[in-house]
Amino acid sequence: MTTRGSREGRTFTRGILFGILCAASAAAQTPGLPPLVQPPTADHRVGKVIWADLVTPDLEGAKRFYGGLFGWTFRDATAGDKEFAVALLAGQPVAGLVQRSVPSGEHKQPAWLTFIAVKDTGEADRVAVAHGGKVLSPPRDYPERGRQAILADPQGAVFAVLQSGSGDPPDVLPPNGGWIWSSLITTDPNTGAAFYQALFGYEVFALPSDDGREHLLLAADGYARATANSPAVTAPNVNSHWLNFVRVAGAADACKKAVALGGRVLVQPHPDRHGEMVAVVADPLGAPFGLLEWSDARTTEVAP
């Protein structure tokens, strides 16, 4: 009995070892989301935009476009029948690209999803709901990345909150090709600013405006984090949304490149309040994003 028992034990152990090999192989083929900060820190910067995910029905096309435009490289991953890729800038994770098919017969707009830092995703959900927001996807944990949820503000703008498990990225000027700015285009900046202030504790500054529109600056930790802006035109089909900007050396050149890669220019390059150029483009599937020049030396600004 003893001999038979020990043989069975060895067989079970071999099975365990074989299982480990299989699992390790599978895990190597399906890497998860990378941590935001390596090595991990305990620093949290509530209200800072710390990540962006593109939701698109054409992952390969998106990789060609953004790789060609910004020099991003990609690390593929899979999840069941869905796919995603982590975009890298100089080897550092900069964005996620998520493959999601558009159901036949539906017309949907691919878009970038903005992730904003929180210390407690569950608490953020509660505050959002208490101030007129909606929870579109409840908090979920992702190994290495942290805990995230997808919300909508009272005007319907969709965004995500992320409680990073590795701390939030430091406050530095990103290199060209990195996210530098975010703007909320909203039908009600006043109410929108109150919502985001309740959620992230923003300081809110009214910015000078000579276009008759409302522009509010949202700041945290002594840094500008975003603006909340009335739409440039009053139209019934303007939905509130977040728009993220990538730092570029030249907005005009980047626009030409975007067009050559199959994108469209939605807003031609023009000077913004910091004295350099901004533009808005759409990728080949229509997802909009901004381009923003920010040179280190320039100090001039546009006359108000």
Added chain:
Amino acid sequence: MKTLRQRWPLFLLGVLALAAVAFSPLTGCVASGGAYVGDGEYYYDAPGYVVYDGWGPTYRVGPPRDDHDHHDARHDDHHDDHHDDGHQGHPAYRPAPASRAVPSIPTQSHPPPRAPGKD
């Protein structure tokens, strides 16, 4: 061969046990139901929202530079300690004190040291 045939259920049990643990969401591997891209997790925006007509030099959404785009000079004439948002009534948000300069984005290439307890 006989021994292997007799013990394959144990071998299979070991493989299944490890596979179940390895593919659990708790371990970090992706699996249906605990995957990064779950059904209903991501939302496409509604069509028709890409309306950027009217953007131009007078419509500015970007960040100010330090000391170059302070808040509206109208506020300097106010005797209260808050910014005026341009509304006729009180704004829905709490305006930053008028004494506060409008901040800019981080411009340093390396992170500055953070104050203790600033986590």
